[in-house]
Amino acid sequence: MTLRLSAATYRYAGARHNALDDIDLELSAGSVLGVVGPNEAGKSTLCLVASGLAPVVVAGQLSGSVTIDGRETIAMRPHELAQRCGILFQDSQAQLSGTASTVFEELAFGPRNLGLPLRTVIERVEASLEALGITGLADRDPTRLSGGQAQLVALGAILALRPDFLILDEPTSQLDPQGTRMVGEALRLLVREHRTAILVVEHKTALLDQLADRVVLIDEGRLVSQGPTTEVLSDPALAQHGVEPPPRVRVRSALAAAGLVTPREADLLLAELAR
């Protein structure tokens, strides 16, 4: 089960410049790929292209290829893509259907579109509510939620479609530390128990530090670097691209710069503190 971008270049309809340029990525079952980069780097476009919505739904020109298990996404219909590759947008309120009276119905929207048996719809909704710890919101009006709650509901709505791949565009941008931890735990559970593959764009590098197996840095639509999470997030060049390193790296750098400990000792100390 693999989502692969090969030399993927994307230009929005009517645009003069490519939003993505020559991107090579691979996302496999049970892995988490973090994406970091400054604003306007092309992260959201990467999400649209990786999910197949661009250019199938979002007008534009794609060159190179984006495949799911060897099948080109441009050859797939939107509802097929939705079942293989779920995407969570930055603006979670815009992701809600706007026609559901309760959160329960909002989460049922996607499975109902697929015409699934009612009992399956209910099971999926209940499982998604439970996975995100939002069972208490089930009877609430989706239009009257806080930003963080709406973000969790939008994520739950995608989880209810049970996709193999999850593309998350800043899933915790409106969440407090507790909500961020909750999402992190839910994502880890999906990876561990369901082998879901996740591509997550995040400014909160601390979350990626704990969640991602690999991280890619993109800037101006191009892939600047990629590698194991610890390696990429410890790269001093990260800050030059407007990305704040995770607290672990900053503390390590500060201790080393002050001459209190060696980088190796700092790592051991931080590992001990983390335990």
Added chain:
Amino acid sequence: MRSDHGSDPSVADPGGAAGGVPAYVLRVPTGAYRSLNPFTKFVIALSSAIVAFGVRGWTGPLSVLALTAAIAVVAGVTRSLRRFVLASIPLVASILLVNAFLYPGATDVLFTVGPFAATGTGVTVALQATLRVVAFALSVAVFSLTTATDDFLADLEHRGTGRRLTFVVGSAIGTIPAMASRAVEIVEAQRARGLDTEGSIGRRIRGIVPLAGPMVFGALSEVEERTVALEARAFSAPARRTVMRVLPDDGPQRALRWFLGLGSIVAVAASIAGRFPLP
């Protein structure tokens, strides 16, 4: 974590068994009139509108007004209905004035106001037209006051209305409060930047431009976002959508719908043919 079904319509079970659906989702309406099937209430409102406008003379609008008033009492919405009556006053007044004083060809003058003369024919036409408009407006108002939008949409969906039509109706209704809320946000943001939107009419008019731009462009942008978001949730899947709420319906209600639908058409046809027995 593969989909355990996919999009094969053959394995879909769009039937309406409510087993396991939480009570807060089912929301079965209660009360003598409110508990009627939404489609029955819709047919009552529709046939009322047909009779109010289609049956000539006094009988059409007066019978609809009487029926609507009786329903309002039974449903307990008379107090809420007053707002609709008050809201229709400007329209009613304009219809009365224009027809009473300016009805073409009428010569039976009742009284004059300056250069204008009110005629008996004009007043009669004006009263009938007013009654028709009020009867129509109140029958629609009673429908909206006694029927939750999502009940009506759920019932339409259960009857096989396409998901696109149902979604368009639902989101159009939902858009009105959303747009109003956005307008307030934009006005507050503009005020925070020093734009004066209160006071004289000139100032208020000048305030419309900075409001309209963000409103229109924001709405267009939202439509695009919403389209992409819907596709990401399998909105265009070919299977028939699973029905989650089935609102109660029965034989007598079906008979009533047929009776009202056909009855209103027959009444209008008889009225047009000049064979309607009442004035």
